[in-house]
Amino acid sequence: MFRRDPLQAARRELEAVLGGDVRPALPLLRLALRRGGVVGAARGGRVAVVGVGGVPEDGVFELASVTKPFTAALAGALVREGRLAWEAPLARLGGPFRGLPDFLTPRALATHTAGLPPHPARAALTTFTRFQDPYGGMDAPAALASARRWASRRGAGRFVYSNLGVGVLALALAHAAGEEVSAAGYGRALARYVTGPLGVPGVGLTPPARGLVAPTATLLGEGGVTGFGPLAGAGGLFGTAGELLAFGEAHLDGRAGKHWREVSQPPGLPPHLHGAAPGWFVRGGVWWHGGVARGTRTALAFAPQSGAVVTLLVRGGVPLLGARGGVEAAALELLAASSPLRAPAT
Template sequence: MFRRDPLQTARRELEAVLERDLRPALPLLRAALRRGGVVGAARDGQSAVVGGGDVPRDGVFELASVTKPFTAALAGALVREGRLGWDAPLSRLGGPFRSFPDFVTARALATHTAGLPAHPARVAVTTFTRFQDPYGSMDAPAALASARRWASRRGAGRFGYSNLGAGVLALALAHAAGEDVSAAGYGRALARYVTGPLGLPGVGLTPPARGLVAPTATLLGEGVTGFGPLAGAGGLFGTAGDLLTFGTAHLEGRLGQDWREVLRPPALPPHLDGVAPGWFRRGGVWWHDGVARGTRTALALVPASGTVVTLLVRGGVPLVGLRGVVGAAALALAEPSALGGPPSANSFPR
């Protein structure tokens, strides 16, 4: 992928920003970038984005689950405007949300503690019949009906990662913002409250006509991943530069402080020590990764050092091997101690 190991040159560019020796992170970076991608870092007003393979530094990627911090940022903006309460039952929004159980709140949805399953029930079938677009056979009312039906009071308060929950939250935010209860309504609300004010017009739900980094083809299909009515769980597109700006806005307080409010619910996976609205936490790092059908992403923030790191890489859903290598690489760049020792792919199961 690299001519005469340009990864060493890329490492030096990143070291100039992070002011730290990144040689221990090279094995993880090599693994993450083996099919091409970009790495970005920002700190103290300086930033760098470096590319690997044939991927340009300003290439647009599908952000996959790195969409979820954007959805949480929209929730925070609506809370500050008084249109939403983090801990109020979602049913208080009325309309199509009036019959949701009282334990389903915006905070619970944003922290995967609302007692919802990972996906609507029909995805057990559409994962195979509609591999690139497993939620595309549903509309927003069907997604909301599935969430109401399968919300578990017994599971409420426990961690259970849920694309369904994040997608329902995005639909609720569209409603709270006065938009249609749809993926498009979510996109308009996000532009008005988050990406517009931050100067990120390129972040959106529609892939650009030019500049999109083609996802890696898999055995079951090729092209970008569809999220249908659950676009708020993983449907955004953007660049590494966009993610650095978004991450820096958190550290500068431009998106409030809700994202710092860490919970430690039961059933938290061992590679996490907390979860906050839109984010996981490990050590001093707030982060999120994403896996689309042919793209993998990660974004990490370190409030103590003011560091933001992002990776956007080509690579399909792995059928074998380590799923968490991109997240591990981001953590190794952001703060090596977050991995609990010298960074290695095997130390970071997902």
């Protein structure tokens, strides 16, 4: 007997939602999902979520850097509440943020243009000595001290992707929301202002006792979840495909605010990007973000013109060799099926 192709079985469900031919995306999806995962699409009130390779459709994954759009959504909510201003230096928040350079603003941190390096300096070592938890030896004061020390006025305004920057932003958002300056404080603020109001309360910093999709082991790790320490706002959330689709839809219907529409083209932007918005990358009318944990990978993308959202959550983490962007590429090719330029499948 021939084994049924799970992606061919899912094809009709995805096409019914996206309204176009998903066959061009199947080779990339098959490669991304070779160890199993979940693919989902939503559009106009219709949703399709399909588990592949024995992974349940409601499996919980590490969201890794897909956390960053949630952090940006929290910033947007606090701006709307009058607790924060996009262009105001974090130093104006006072307390532990006093003394930070004036070019460290919420917008600059959310768009990776704050003149900060990708990681705290110690991560050059802990990436190998603490592979599963490279930031775990730090606390919030140490993260802020790192930002204070390594912020470059010369680099401010130039795009440099920075976990340190978004992690520091999340700590500032906790403070602005009246919470303690910690990952836990960020989590409470996120629940109050974002995940609760948007109807995705299952997204959070603590993995569930059951339902977590076990990450794959690597040469440097044992397959446990990835720790982000005080920089949890850059990559520490957990969630399901259905929750990510709902979060994406909240951007399209306005419930998540309009911050994501504020797109800039800073110098240093990689050539495959057309712009950066708070929490998002932009290319060809698509807003997206990907994430690479130690044993899982994620992607979330939406297209305002078509009203479609897609997500991809897969087992198999950071590659030691080769390109990192295969999961994002698969999600973007799938989203292209919602384009009015792609004909429906026959």
